[in-house]
Amino acid sequence: MTIRRLFVANRGEIAVRIIRAAKSLGIETVQAYSEADRDMLAVKLADEAVSVGRPAARHSYLDAAGLVAAARKTGCDAVHPGYGFLAENAEFADMVESFGMVFVGPKADTIRRMGDKAAAREAAIAAGVPVVPGSKGRVADVDAALAAAETIGYPVMIKAAAGGGGRGIRIAETPDDLRRLAPQAQSEAQAAFRDGGLYLERVIENARHIEVQILGDGSRAIHCFERECSLQRRRQKVWEEAPAACLDEATRQRLCASAVALTESVGYRGAGTLEYLYDEPSGAFFFIEMNTRIQVEHPVTEMITGIDLVAAMIRIAGGEPLPVTQDQVTRTGHAIEVRINAEDPAAGFLPCPGTVEYLSVPTDPAIRFDGMIYEGYTVPPFYDSLLGKLIVHGATRGEAIDRMAAALEGFTLTGLKTTVPLHKALAADPQVRAGKAHTRFLEGWLAGNPAFNPPKAAQ
Amino acid sequence: MPEIRSPLPGSFYRRPAPGQPPFKEVGDKVEPGDVIGLVEVMKSFNEIRADVAGTILSFAVEDEEPVMAGAVLVELEG
Numbered sequence: 419m420t421i422r423r424l425f426v427a428n429r430g431e432i433a434v435r436i437i438r439a440a441k442s443l444g445i446e447t448v449q450a451y452s453e454a455d456r457d458m459l460a461v462k463l464a465d466e467a468v469s470v471g472r473p474a475a476r477h478s479y480l481d482a483a484g485l486v487a488a489a490r491k492t493g494c495d496a497v498h499p500g501y502g503f504l505a506e507n508a509e510f511a512d513m514v515e516s517f518g519m520v521f522v523g524p525k526a527d528t529i530r531r532m533g534d535k536a537a538a539r540e541a542a543i544a545a546g547v548p549v550v551p552g553s554k555g556r557v558a559d560v561d562a563a564l565a566a567a568e569t570i571g572y573p574v575m576i577k578a579a580a581g582g583g584g585r586g587i588r589i590a591e592t593p594d595d596l597r598r599l600a601p602q603a604q605s606e607a608q609a610a611f612r613d614g615g616l617y618l619e620r621v622i623e624n625a626r627h628i629e630v631q632i633l634g635d636g637s638r639a640i641h642c643f644e645r646e647c648s649l650q651r652r653r654q655k656v657w658e659e660a661p662a663a664c665l666d667e668a669t670r671q672r673l674c675a676s677a678v679a680l681t682e683s684v685g686y687r688g689a690g691t692l693e694y695l696y697d698e699p700s701g702a703f704f705f706i707e708m709n710t711r712i713q714v715e716h717p718v719t720e721m722i723t724g725i726d727l728v729a730a731m732i733r734i735a736g737g738e739p740l741p742v743t744q745d746q747v748t749r750t751g752h753a754i755e756v757r758i759n760a761e762d763p764a765a766g767f768l769p770c771p772g773t774v775e776y777l778s779v780p781t782d783p784a785i786r787f788d789g790m791i792y793e794g795y796t797v798p799p800f801y802d803s804l805l806g807k808l809i810v811h812g813a814t815r816g817e818a819i820d821r822m823a824a825a826l827e828g829f830t831l832t833g834l835k836t837t838v839p840l841h842k843a844l845a846a847d848p849q850v851r852a853g854k855a856h857t858r859f860l861e862g863w864l865a866g867n868p869a870f871n872p873p874k875a876a877q
Numbered sequence: 878m879p880e881i882r883s884p885l886p887g888s889f890y891r892r893p894a895p896g897q898p899p900f901k902e903v904g905d906k907v908e909p910g911d912v913i914g915l916v917e918v919m920k921s922f923n924e925i926r927a928d929v930a931g932t933i934l935s936f937a938v939e940d941e942e943p944v945m946a947g948a949v950l951v952e953l954e955g
Contacts, residue, residue, distance in 0.1 A: 454943070473943055474888055609894060760919065769919035771886055799887040800943070803919040 421445055421496040421520060421736040425489035426460065428500025429479060431790040431806050432712070433460035436498045439728035448492045450485060452478035454798040459790050468492055473800045479503045482510040486517060496520035496735060502802070505711040506533055522735040523688045524634075524710050531684065532708040536579040536617040542705040545683040547676045550695060550704040552619035560600050563618060567596055570620045576600055578607030579615035586610055587653075589621055619706075624856040625695035627655075628662050628703065630677035631719045631727065633741075634686035635734050640744045641674040642719050642727070648855045649844065651767070656837075656860060657844055658715035659754040660722050663815050663853040664698055673703050678744075680705070689716070689731040698856075714757065717788055717809045721753035752818040753811045756826075756844075758789075759803040762835035763870050771799040775833030784811045785825050797834065805836065815853065819845055840870065879929045879953040880937075883944045887918035889925075891940040899940070901951075905933050913951055916944060931955045 423446040426433045437447045437460055449464035454473035461467040468488045471478035478484070480503055489497050497514045499505040499522070511526040523529070532538045536555045543549055553566040556579050567574045567590070576599055578586025586607035590596035600616060608614035627650065631642040646662035647655045665673065677692040691709040696702075716727045730741050761767045773796045779787045789806025791797070797805065810825050812818030823845040826838055844850050849859070864870045883889065891899040891914050901913050907927040915922045931953030938944050 474941060769885075769921050771919060799885070799918045801919065 421732060423448065423492075423494045423496070424522070424732065425485075425492065425494035425497045425519075426450060426464065426500070427479070427485045427489070427497050428503055428505070429455055429458060429460065429790075429801060431788050431804060432500040432714075433458070434463060434790055435728055435788055436500060436732075437463045439726060439732060440498075442726070443729055443732060445732065448489070448494050450479070450488055452800075454800050457795060459792060459795070466492060473798065475503065475801065482507065482513055485510075486513050486519075489514070489519060490517055494519060496522055496732075498522040498732070499711065501711050501713060506709070508533065520735050522732055524686055524690065525636075528684055528686055529710045532690075532710050534579055534615075535577060535581055535707050536615065538708055539617070539705075541684055542680055545676075545680040547680045547705045548703060550619040550622060550706060553617045556615045556617050560597060563596055563600050563616065564593055566618050567593065570618060573621040575619045575621050576603040576616055577619060578603065578611060578613070579617055580611035580613035581607065586616075622695045622697050622704065624858060625697055626662070626664055626855075627693065627857050628665070628673065628696045629691045629693045629709075629713075630674050631713075631716065632677050632681045632686070632690050632692065633725075633727070633730055633734070634681045634688065634690070635738070635740045636685055636687040637682070638740055639678050639681035639686060640740055640742065640747055641678050642723050642725055642747055643749050644670065644673060645715055645718055647715060648857050649850070649860045650857055651860050651864065655715065655757070657754065657756050657841065657850075658718055659752065659815070659818070660718040661749060661752065662696070663752075664696065666701075669701055669703070676703075676705070680708070686710075688734055689727050695857075714804070714807065715755050717786060717807060718753040718755045721786065721809055721811045722749040722751060723747055724750075751811055751813045752815045753809060754818045754822050755807050755809040756822065756841040757807055757837065758805050758829075758831075758841075759837045760797050760805050760834050761803050761837055763837050763840040765835075767837075768835075769799070769803050770835040771797045771803075772834045773797075774831060776830060778828070778830040779808075780825050780828035782825075784821055785809070786811075787829075791831075805831075805834075808841075816851070819851055843867070843869065878934075879931050879955045880949045881913055881925065881927050881929070881951040881953070883916050883925060883938075883946060883948050883950050885916050885918045885923055886946045887916040887923075887944060889938045889940070889942055889944045889950060890915040890917065890922075891936065901933055903933050903935060907931060907933060907953070925950060927951075927953075929953065929955070 449467040504510040508526040508530040511521040514521040557563040588599040649657040786809040810821040
């Protein structure tokens with residue numbers, strides 16, 4: 419079927435992004451909004467907007483039945499879930515399709531399978547994709563975890579099978595640690611995901627976080643190369659770029675080919691991302707998990723490939739085959755994205771909701787801003803702190819970093835504290851410029867940098 | 878009347894987690910430093926502590942309801 423009217427079941431910058439992609443395809447849009455989001459940019463841009471409930475997300479953006487009812491009432495034939503909220507919720511996908519609407523994403527069974535991290539590992543092994551040495555599926559109890567850890571070798575990471583966002587993760591250096599920490603991880607997983615299932619993986623020290631962007635149409639799949647997302651704070655990405663400077667061409671080809679093999683083996687439909695750890699000294703890469711949705715950092719891939727990933731996922735959901743073949747996917751230059759959050763990096767990243775007084779974004783074909791803000795807009799305190807993403811493109815990585823530094827100088831936002839000062843400091847940092855950042859780099863860097871590590875009393 | 882105010886805008890929670898008992902009930906005595914609730918702002922949870930002693934007369938904000946920075950959360954009897 420061809421999609422005519424798309425329901426946007428999300429908010430913020432990704433809702434704006436989806437509306438723009440839909441418009442480019444001639445599709446009408448209906449924007450869902452909570453009562454706290456009546457003034458958001460996506461409501462202004464959509465053809466129609468509909469209230470879906472109270473500010474707390476569980477009464478609006480997480481209310482699957484309410485969203486589906488609103489989509490039906492407004493005559494939509496498809497639902498885009500964005501990222502976060504219900505984007506990887508198989509029951510929501512099932513509910514959307516049970517009413518004859520298209521879910522813009524993979525089939526519910528695929529979400530279910532890849533959303534269970536232990537099952538996703540098994541799928542990867544079956545497709546011949548290397549995984550971090552770890553337990554065979556879930557571990558039944560602490561004794562089984564101890565036995566598995568003996569084979570894997572310490573330190574081990576205890577992870578929630580249903581996990582995400584860094585929750586339910588513990589690192590055990592010894593069997594005693596494991597005995598003590600496994601029950602904690604289990605309680606946290608149970609509370610966060612209503613599933614206390616755990617599995618174990620060996621800790622890869624100082625790994626890089628590399629991920630491959632894929633598109634599938636249910637039978638065939640292609641990759642759109644990789645991104646590097648090693649600069650993270652509390653397992654949340656801060657700065658993302660493409661391509662990954664640490665990879666040689668042969669490794670890149672093997673990495674991306676492995677992602678395509680796994681994607682095709684699960685009959686994946688839509689845009690998705692396979693996350694890997696890359697051990698630079700040995701040149702080995704290991705699959706860790708798949709995200710069955712569009713990701714925050716998709717624009718860096720769009721900047722180097724010229725492919726509109728959000729439009730592609732909507733077209734695929736509408737029944738079209740993949741818009742391009744693998745040999746038509748080429749990359750040019752280097753792109754970097756930074757997340758501009760309403761947080762004060764000089765005060766322990768304290769969230770800072772408030773009103774945007776003045777906003778000026780540099781305009782240049784090599785600079786893109788995917789945002790949700792405008793002058794006079796009051797950022798509500800109920801959702802995450804992402805205000806927008808600044809993305810730049812350059813011929814080389816060095817040129818892209820210079821352009822990012824200049825773009826940040828030209829970016830002015832008053833009324834709120836933002837993470838712009840952090841990004842300016844990162845763009846000027848010799849280690850970042852040399853491409854030396856691994857996944858534990860940023861927290862150590864912040865701890866040693868007085869500008870971002872004030873005395874406790876000042877926080 | 879002594880009061881406890883929210884230093885932050887967000888959502889006020891009277892319980893440490895869903896399904897758990899509230900931190901404090903009406904009629905409970907509080908001492909400075911006691912946690913009386915949480916305010917969630919942009920997915921970060923902040924403990925709200927009493928800065929004065931007293932007995933809780935009433936909660937000015939319902940559990941899970943939005944609050945503005947500076948809003949009264951609890952009224953006390955000194």
